[in-house]
Amino acid sequence: MPKLQSAAELEKFRAEILASRDPAKPCIAVCAGAACDGMDSAAVAAAFVAEGGKLGDKIEVRTTGCHGYCEKGPNVVVTPGDICYFEVQPGDVPEIMAATLKGEVVERLVYQDPNTGAKAVHMHEVPFYKHQTRLLIGDNPKIDPMRIDDYLAVGGYAALVKALSEMSPVQVLDEVKKANLRGRGGGGFPAGSKWETTRNAPEKTKYVIVNGHEGESAAFMDRAMLTGNPHKVLEGLIIGAYAIGAQKGFMYTRHDMPLLTKHVRNALAQAKEYGLLGKNILGSGFDFECELHFDVGIFVSGESSALMRSIEGNPPEPRPKYIRTSVSGIWDKPSNLNNVETWANVPQIITRGADWFTSIGSEKSKGTKLISLSGNVVNSGVVEVPMGTPLRTLVFDIGGGVRDGKTLKAIHFGGAMGGSIPADLIDAPLDFDGMSKLGAPIGAGGLLLMDEDTDMVEVARYLMDFLVNESCGKCAPCREGMPQMLHILTNLTKGEGKPGDLERLEDLAEVTGLASLCALGKTSADPLKSMFRYFKPDYESRIAGGSAGK
Amino acid sequence: MSELTEIVLQIDGQEVKATAGMTVLQAAQQAGITIPTLCHHEKLEAFGGCRLCMVEVEVRGWKNYVVSCLYPVAKDIIVRTRSEKVDKIRKVLVEELMAHAPDAPELVKLAEEYGADRDRFERDASFCIVCGLCVRYCNEVKQKNAVGFIDNGARREISFIPEVAKEECWGCQECFAICPTSYAQAAYLLTEALAFPGQRKAPIHAIKPPEPVRRVIPIMPIAATT
Numbered sequence: 001m002p003k004l005q006s007a008a009e010l011e012k013f014r015a016e017i018l019a020s021r022d023p024a025k026p027c028i029a030v031c032a033g034a035a036c037d038g039m040d041s042a043a044v045a046a047a048f049v050a051e052g053g054k055l056g057d058k059i060e061v062r063t064t065g066c067h068g069y070c071e072k073g074p075n076v077v078v079t080p081g082d083i084c085y086f087e088v089q090p091g092d093v094p095e096i097m098a099a100t101l102k103g104e105v106v107e108r109l110v111y112q113d114p115n116t117g118a119k120a121v122h123m124h125e126v127p128f129y130k131h132q133t134r135l136l137i138g139d140n141p142k143i144d145p146m147r148i149d150d151y152l153a154v155g156g157y158a159a160l161v162k163a164l165s166e167m168s169p170v171q172v173l174d175e176v177k178k179a180n181l182r183g184r185g186g187g188g189f190p191a192g193s194k195w196e197t198t199r200n201a202p203e204k205t206k207y208v209i210v211n212g213h214e215g216e217s218a219a220f221m222d223r224a225m226l227t228g229n230p231h232k233v234l235e236g237l238i239i240g241a242y243a244i245g246a247q248k249g250f251m252y253t254r255h256d257m258p259l260l261t262k263h264v265r266n267a268l269a270q271a272k273e274y275g276l277l278g279k280n281i282l283g284s285g286f287d288f289e290c291e292l293h294f295d296v297g298i299f300v301s302g303e304s305s306a307l308m309r310s311i312e313g314n315p316p317e318p319r320p321k322y323i324r325t326s327v328s329g330i331w332d333k334p335s336n337l338n339n340v341e342t343w344a345n346v347p348q349i350i351t352r353g354a355d356w357f358t359s360i361g362s363e364k365s366k367g368t369k370l371i372s373l374s375g376n377v378v379n380s381g382v383v384e385v386p387m388g389t390p391l392r393t394l395v396f397d398i399g400g401g402v403r404d405g406k407t408l409k410a411i412h413f414g415g416a417m418g419g420s421i422p423a424d425l426i427d428a429p430l431d432f433d434g435m436s437k438l439g440a441p442i443g444a445g446g447l448l449l450m451d452e453d454t455d456m457v458e459v460a461r462y463l464m465d466f467l468v469n470e471s472c473g474k475c476a477p478c479r480e481g482m483p484q485m486l487h488i489l490t491n492l493t494k495g496e497g498k499p500g501d502l503e504r505l506e507d508l509a510e511v512t513g514l515a516s517l518c519a520l521g522k523t524s525a526d527p528l529k530s531m532f533r534y535f536k537p538d539y540e541s542r543i544a545g546g547s548a549g550k
Numbered sequence: 551m552s553e554l555t556e557i558v559l560q561i562d563g564q565e566v567k568a569t570a571g572m573t574v575l576q577a578a579q580q581a582g583i584t585i586p587t588l589c590h591h592e593k594l595e596a597f598g599g600c601r602l603c604m605v606e607v608e609v610r611g612w613k614n615y616v617v618s619c620l621y622p623v624a625k626d627i628i629v630r631t632r633s634e635k636v637d638k639i640r641k642v643l644v645e646e647l648m649a650h651a652p653d654a655p656e657l658v659k660l661a662e663e664y665g666a667d668r669d670r671f672e673r674d675a676s677f678c679i680v681c682g683l684c685v686r687y688c689n690e691v692k693q694k695n696a697v698g699f700i701d702n703g704a705r706r707e708i709s710f711i712p713e714v715a716k717e718e719c720w721g722c723q724e725c726f727a728i729c730p731t732s733y734a735q736a737a738y739l740l741t742e743a744l745a746f747p748g749q750r751k752a753p754i755h756a757i758k759p760p761e762p763v764r765r766v767i768p769i770m771p772i773a774a775t776t
Contacts (some may be wrong), residue, residue, distance in 0.1 A: 254733060268658065277615065319598075319617075320617065320620050471704070472702050473680065473702045473703045473704065473705070474599050475598065475599050475600075475601055476602075476643055476679070476680070477601055477639075479703060479704055479706060480646035480704070481642075482703075482704070483674075483703075483704040484649070484672060487672045502671065505639070508642065510638070511638065511639050511643065514635065514639055515601045515604055515614050515639045515643065516601075517598060517617075519597075
């Protein structure tokens with residue numbers, strides 16, 4: 001493949017790819033996302049490939065990233081028509097192949113409503129998908145993450161072409177600012193303002209970074225995005241670098257996810273080969289390189305200043321941000337960091353415009369949000385909905401409600417640094433500010449459902465136990481405060497609570513929150529604070545000595 | 551050369567002059583205002599680990615709690631070195647650290663000042679409060695790196711590296727005196743006893759061969775009750 005020298009060459013190449021593909025030719029997409037992979041979707045894919053071989057070239061088989069419906073994996077989607085088959089086993093393969101060739105559907109493998117028995121064949125009819133707006137993750141079933149041509153075939157890198165050939169860096173920046181894209185990593189900080197700070201910082205050398213260090217419990221949406229469609233994230237990053245004036249970028253991610261590593265490494269190599277990374281990208285005069293960087297295995301590596309220390313080759317210890325990293329980050333140079341989902345939003349904002357983007361979502365939170373749905377929910381998986389969607393839609397319409405016919409007790413957002421709200425707040429909209437006010441900030445988007453049997457003290461203990469092991473230990477309140485909280489919570493769960501324990505917990509929570517150096521410590525007691533707000537009787541009853549308090 | 555930019559800020563109701571680039575802690579010390587610290591040392595880069603020097607800073611009406619050893623001075627900021635919240639932070643931090651070193655003189659003094667209860671939290675008598683003074687002094691001033699941090703979170707501790715300590719420490723021992731709990735000294739002696747008993751190297755500048763009798767090691771006064 002020769003390097004693409006201009007926007008016109010890229011569009012010509014895209015046209016060739018599309019011309020070589022027959023949209024009427026059946027294609028079988030086998031999900032190889034984390035959950036399906038765990039259910040040996042690889043064996044299913046291998047069976048399809050073997051069966052396809054016998055049939056000549058009549059059916060295409062594609063291994064893809066996460067489709068979303070993890071609960072019912074291994075997932076298979078047949079195009080045209082987006083026919084969804086669930087819990088597919090290698091033994092089902094010949095039947096699916098035969099039916100597909102005849103343009104028929106294997107009825108026994110399609111979705112069936114557990115209550116009414118009604119069947120749903122096509123993706124847009126399946127309740128789990130029906131209520132979603134899949135702008136970011138919707139392409140996953142159409143793409144083999146190892147093939148850049150698949151991304152080009154769905155319109156990939158068109159936004160980069162537009163930005164480089166029709167827009168100035170400032171125009172790109174203005175579009176993102178106008179779109180009011182807010183950081184998806186947890187803070188909800190306006191990405192455009194952050195970009196502008198980095199752009200305007202006097203230092204000439206600037207960096208852009210993808211924070212792909214997703215490590216929080218019950219969060220698996222960034223992994224689905226980056227593993228399933230790495231080029232979308234990379235395209236966003238290149239456009240951001242152009243707007244900011246950075247010539248070097250980093251993808252920082254976990255070392256312990258082999259598939260993710262493989263896909264990202266391959267995507268970077270392919271983009272370089274095609275001339276989408278490197279010198280004079282598409283003849284625009286813009287140079288940009290991107291390096292892949294791995295963590296050293298602790299959660300705090302994902303904290304922005306610790307992450308930058310790690311890229312420098314130092315231990316991942318956070319540093320105070322009295323001077324922002326967007327002004328002084330990696331090697332004291334202005335460094336703009338956004339998370340995977342934030343970058344993935346950039347291409348569509350450029351292609352379809354800020355006005356389109358702001359037409360989706362709530363008043364102050366625009367666009368869609370990826371959510372990982374898990375816990376005591378009927379349908380676990382990766383979900384994408386417009387901001388402002390009521391939690392009820394997420395939990396009941398998409399999630400199918402609480403497992404085993406039980407009652408909902410609490411909804412927990414944001415993992416170990418998030419919060420729990422009681423079931424009666426289920427009509428609250430999914431919104432950065434609104435959810436923060438309720439005490440369950442969206443965080444990166446991990447939603448955990450808890451049923452009536454959940455012991456809230458045990459939940460707090462579990463989450464604290466996770467964080468204690470992930471702290472770096474530099475600052476006293478985090479290093480000392482969290483183990484003390486864990487100790488008291490552990491005693492409470494054992495029914496060994498002592499008078500004064502709740503006051504001790506409250507003091508520890510307050511001081512750890514106020515005095516810790518970085519966000520890990522500062523928010524470590526947030527779950528506890530939310531439980532004191534909504535579930536205090538669960539805690540008080542443990543002090544009285546009994547083991548009740550469910 | 552123009553003059554260094556002078557910045558006027560307010561600390562505890564007092565107008566304080568400072569120069570750009572100074573920290574709030576430096577400005578306060580210059581004005582004779584005391585802010586407690588544990589991990590701070592004038593010869594070392596500010597660390598921001600113990601968090602005892604936290605103060606309340608008001609910027610354009612917004613109150614925030616920051617570590618004064620790192621927070622840069624700025625025009626017209628209002629700093630309060632004591633407030634109900636600041637005192638509570640210090641009290642709880644001292645209580646947490648006393649779980650490790652209940653009799654460390656500096657902690658005992660701070661506990662009196664802020665009304666900290668040394669028995670409030672579960673004891674873990676490691677005696678080290680992980681201020682990192684020894685580690686950073688050895689690295690930044692002595693440039694020997696004979697002592698370092700190992701592990702993370704609550705398991706973080708200081709540890710002498712036997713190969714380096716054997717060569718460097720006996721002739722130095724400067725970290726013993728700056729350690730607030732005497733743990734640095736204990737950790738060194740333990741390393742010696744375990745890894746190279748009797749094999750320590752004499753100071754490089756010694757003319758005579760090392761004396762056969764053990765030298766007296768300077769020890770911090772324990773429970774200074776003056």
